[in-house]
Structure formats: structure tokens, C-alpha cells
Amino acid sequence: MWSFLHKLASPPHFYGLSAKMIPWFYAAGLVAVAYGTIAGLFYAPADEEMNDGFRIIYVHVPAAFISMSAYMVMALGAGIGLIWRMKLAHAVAASAAPLGAWFTFLALITGSIWGRPMWGTWWEWGDPRLTSELLMLFLYFGYLALRAAIDDTAKADKASAVLALVGAVNIPIIHFSVEWWTSLHQGSTLLKSGGPGMPPDMLYPLLAMILGFVLLFAALLLTRVRTEVLHRERRTRWVRKLIMPAGEPA
Amino acid sequence: MEIFMMGKYSVHVWSSFGITAVVLIICVLQARHRHRQVLSDLRVRIKAMESEQ
Numbered sequence: 001m002w003s004f005l006h007k008l009a010s011p012p013h014f015y016g017l018s019a020k021m022i023p024w025f026y027a028a029g030l031v032a033v034a035y036g037t038i039a040g041l042f043y044a045p046a047d048e049e050m051n052d053g054f055r056i057i058y059v060h061v062p063a064a065f066i067s068m069s070a071y072m073v074m075a076l077g078a079g080i081g082l083i084w085r086m087k088l089a090h091a092v093a094a095s096a097a098p099l100g101a102w103f104t105f106l107a108l109i110t111g112s113i114w115g116r117p118m119w120g121t122w123w124e125w126g127d128p129r130l131t132s133e134l135l136m137l138f139l140y141f142g143y144l145a146l147r148a149a150i151d152d153t154a155k156a157d158k159a160s161a162v163l164a165l166v167g168a169v170n171i172p173i174i175h176f177s178v179e180w181w182t183s184l185h186q187g188s189t190l191l192k193s194g195g196p197g198m199p200p201d202m203l204y205p206l207l208a209m210i211l212g213f214v215l216l217f218a219a220l221l222l223t224r225v226r227t228e229v230l231h232r233e234r235r236t237r238w239v240r241k242l243i244m245p246a247g248e249p250a
Numbered sequence: 251m252e253i254f255m256m257g258k259y260s261v262h263v264w265s266s267f268g269i270t271a272v273v274l275i276i277c278v279l280q281a282r283h284r285h286r287q288v289l290s291d292l293r294v295r296i297k298a299m300e301s302e303q
Contacts, residue, residue: 037267052256055263059270099277106273110266117262216274223281231288234295243289243296 009088011229012238018222025219032212040205047202056114058206061190062213064107064133068171070100070217071136074143075168078161088225090157091232093164094147095224099217101140108133111185119184128177129185132170139167153232 007013040058047054077093080086111130112122124130143160150156178187190196196203233239256263 041263041267046257051259053259053262055256055259056266059266063270098280102273102277106270109269113262113266113269117259220277220281223285227281227285227288230285230292234292239292240296243292244300 009086011088011233011236012242014088015226015229015242018226022219022222025215025222029212029215029219032208032215034212036205036209036212039201040209044202044205045199050118053114053117056110058209060107060110060114061206062209063103063110065210066213066217067100067104067107067133067136068174069214070096070103070221071139071164071168071171073221074100075164075171078164081157082161082165087232088229090161091225091228092221093161094157095221095228097140097143097147097164099220099224101137101144103213103217104133104137104140108137115184121184124184127184128181129174129183132174132177136167136170136174139163139170143167 008017036058041055044055046052074093074096077089077091077096081090081093108130111133115124116122143163146163147156147160150159177183178185189198190206198206230239
């Protein structure tokens with residue numbers, strides 16, 4: 001087990017293995033998202049209260065889920081990188097940030113499109129769920145800006161890791177905001193006690209969408225980590241051999 | 251065509267799905283583009299290094 005993990009963390013091994021995994025993650029993710037989209041849009045029954053408008057959750061919930069998961073991946077990578085000085089972990093953290101920012105943007109936009117007809121407003125300043133999710137977008141931007149401002153990769157890793165870890169306080173705040181304070185945002189339908197509060201033909205497409213987003217995120221993250229690894233290892237022999245295989249004229 | 255109508259929420263539902271599709275495609279293209287860019291930069295660098303030797 002440990003030797004497997006150790007091997008996985010070695011950059012050349014990771015680079016080769018991830019190349020084989022990425023197409024499978026994309027393919028499986030696309031299948032799940034295709035099923036979730038078709039079933040969610042056309043086969044799931046309309047909601048009693050929100051009618052067809054509820055179908056927005058099929059993109060909003062997965063986007064919001066990934067926006068927070070990406071932050072946890074980033075903070076975890078930052079923590080492991082700081083404590084164990086593992087270079088691959090810093091590469092993972094740096095790769096999760098831009099993706100997390102995109103999914104946070106998506107969660108905010110689709111939430112806003114939901115809010116207009118359901119709550120009568122695109123945005124509500126001071127609402128705890130909305131504001132803490134927006135804060136996360138700014139944390140991602142701050143992280144990316146800090147990295148971009150520091151040329152030395154090792155220094156950028158350390159400084160941005162501290163920011164990522166401090167900002168992680170926001171994650172439980174986002175999650176529990178709808179329980180701790182009054183919010184326009186409804187509570188979690190999936191995680192509430194007594195099981196998910198929706199019929200199976202509404203629920204399965206949502207679970208498929210979440211799974212599909214996780215798989216697509218994994219494919220995107222692996223692609224970006226490979227890019228990071230290649231750049232960080234640019235002076236090593238294995239990268240040189242990879243780029244210029246022996247026998248090829250220079 | 252009727253199944254594509256989402257009552258008074260048509261615009262909201264379809265724009266949400268449309269924006270999501272666009273963002274996902276941007277994510278994929280961006281990741282691939284960056285990877286190719288680093289690969290081609292490295293090719294130039296390593297070629298230059300080898301011709302120096």
C-alpha cells in the first residue's frame with residue numbers, strides 16, 4: 001500500500017498513469033452527465049411548488065458541490081505540501097484553484113437564475129449562504145493572484161498554501177450557513193435526516209449529475225496536475241527524455 | 251417541441267444548462283491548451299539546450 005502510494009507520488013509515474021486514466025474519467029463523466037441531463041430535464045416530474053423551475057438544481061447542486069470539494073482538495077494539497085514537503089501535493093493544490101473558481105462562478109450564476117423567479121431577487125447582500133459562497137470565489141482569486149505574483153515556485157507554494165488553509169474556515173460556514181442563520185437559500189434536500197426528500201425519479205438524475213461532475217472534475221484536475229508536474233520538473237532527465245526521445249534529431 | 255417548454259421557467263432552466271455547458275467546455279479547452287503550451291515551450295527549450303552541447 002505505502003509503496004504503491006510512494007510510487008504514485010513520483011512525478012514520472014504519476015505522469016504516465018494519469019494519461020491512461022483521464023480518457024476514462026471523461027467518458028464516464030460524460031455518460032453520467034448525459035443521463036442526468038436527459039432524465040432531469042425530460043423525465044423527472046415537475047416539482048409541486050416550483051414547477052419546471054426546480055430543474056435548475058440539476059446543474060446548480062453539482063456545481064456548488066464541486067466548488068466546495070475543489071476547495072477541500074486545494075486546502076488538503078496545501079496542507080500535505082506544507083507538512084510533508086510533497087511537491088505533487090502543491091501541484092494538486094495549484095491545479096484545483098482555477099477549476100474551483102470556475103465551478104464557484106457556475107454555482108453563483110445558476111443560483112442567481114434560480115433566485116430571480118423563486119425569491120424575486122438575483123442577489124441578496126448579507127444572505128449568509130450567498131455571501132459565503134461569493135467569499136469563496138474571492139479566496140480562489142486571491143490564491144491565484146498570490147501565486148501569479150511570486151516567481152519562485154517553492155515560495156509561491158508556501159505562501160499560497162497558508163492562504164488556502166486560512167480560507168478553509170469558510171467551508172463549514174458555507175455548509176452550515178443555512179442552519180446557523182436565516183437564509184433565502186433552502187436547506188440541503190439530499191443530506192437532511194430521514195433520507196433525501198424527493199422521489200426517486202427526481203433524485204437519481206441529480207445523483208448522476210453529481211457523480212458526472214465529480215468525474216469531469218477529476219479528469220480536469222488530472223490534466224492540470226500533469227501540466228504543473230511537467231513545468232515543475234522541466235529540468236529533470238525524465239522530462240527531457242519524454243520531450244526528446246533518444247534517436248530523434250535535435 | 252412541447253417537451254422543451256418549461257412553462258414560465260423556460261428561459262431560466264435553459265440558460266442555466268447553457269451556461270453550465272459553456273463553462274465546462276471552457277474548462278476542458280483551457281486545461282488542454284495549457285498542457286500543449288507547456289509541452290511546446292519545453293520542446294523549444296530542450297532543443298536549444300541540446301544544440302548548445
